[in-house]
Amino acid sequence: MSVSGRVLLGIVILLAVGVLVLPSTVSLFAGQHDWYNIDNPENDIPCQKCHADVFDELSNSPYHINFSGGTANQADEADCGACHQAAAVVGGGLTLANGSGAFGSPGKEAHAAASISCMWCHGYPGNFTAPTAGGFGISGDPADTGAYAAHRPWVLSAMADNPANNTDLLTGPNEACIGCHTHVAVRINWTHAVSLEFNATNTGTGWTTENYNANGTAVRIVWGNAEGTGGLLYNGTTTKSWGTGTWP
Known part of the structure; x- marks a missing residue:
């Protein structure tokens, strides 16, 4: 075989090897075998890695950024976990996955984070010392009748979570809560x-x-x-x- 023939054969062999090897090489993402530690009770996974937009909004708000276990006056994973994990367990009665122990425990209604209702903390009496959203007749406070609440029909409609009239966009009365109380x-x-x-x-x-x-x-x-x-x-x-x- 001539020199040029051997060179051509070598190129063909290299291309064939590349076709077989390169796909398995480029499919490996840097860091995909470096696992986050979830053995601790608190939230160790950086929520802002995927939810940077939410993290930015929370960082610029004076509210919901001082939960225990985190840094005061600064948004962090403790604040995310306080609503989407702790409130779901304490206020909503949900079972979430837990990494503590030899094998941890699986989640039931949700895995690591839940779509929560504002009332799980702001009912009566408020969980985690949260103020009660009284005045709509839904807080559980015996004195809360909501008889003159202008926005009570809105809150009750949002709470219905009825797919037939599209009131199930968010959990519980959250559509009304964020409509008034946030910059949405x-x-x-x-x-x-x-x-x-x-x-x-x-x-x-x-x-x-x-x-x-x-x-x-x-x-x-x-x-x-x-x-x-x-x-x-x-x-x-x-x-x-x-x-x-x-x-x-």
Whole structure:
């Protein structure tokens, strides 16, 4: 075999070996055999590795960043675990996986983190000294009737978690909780009554009014952005806005 033939054969052999070997080589990720230690009771897995956006929001908030086991006034894994692990176990009665012991224990309703309800901590009495979300008639406080709560229908609808009318987006009343208490943008399609209708009768000595009704309907689309400003679209024709914010 000539020199050029041997060179060509060598190239073919190298290519064949590359086809067989390289796929198994590049499929190995750096660090994939360096396991996190989960033997300790606290959360040892860095949540921010995947949830950097959530970690950034939490780091810029003065709330939910001072749970025990972590650094004061600074977001860390202890804060993540306080809500999505401890609250799930204590308030929600869930069983999560635990790495402690020789073989640990498996999770049941959730593995390492759960989608929690705000009320698991903010019910009555509040777990972990959390303030009670009273005034809706749902906290468990005997004095909590919620009789005059303007937002009670919203909270109760969110709590229903009914797939038939799409109220199961989040757990429990969380849609209402975050809609008011966080910077999440909202867009609401309101159906309002157009006018108040009633009868007014002159009795000769004064006036009486009765038969109060709401007359007609009008649709208003209201949006509120993350900056806390908003605007509306009235019956598709009239627009009005407040502030300088933009959607979302």
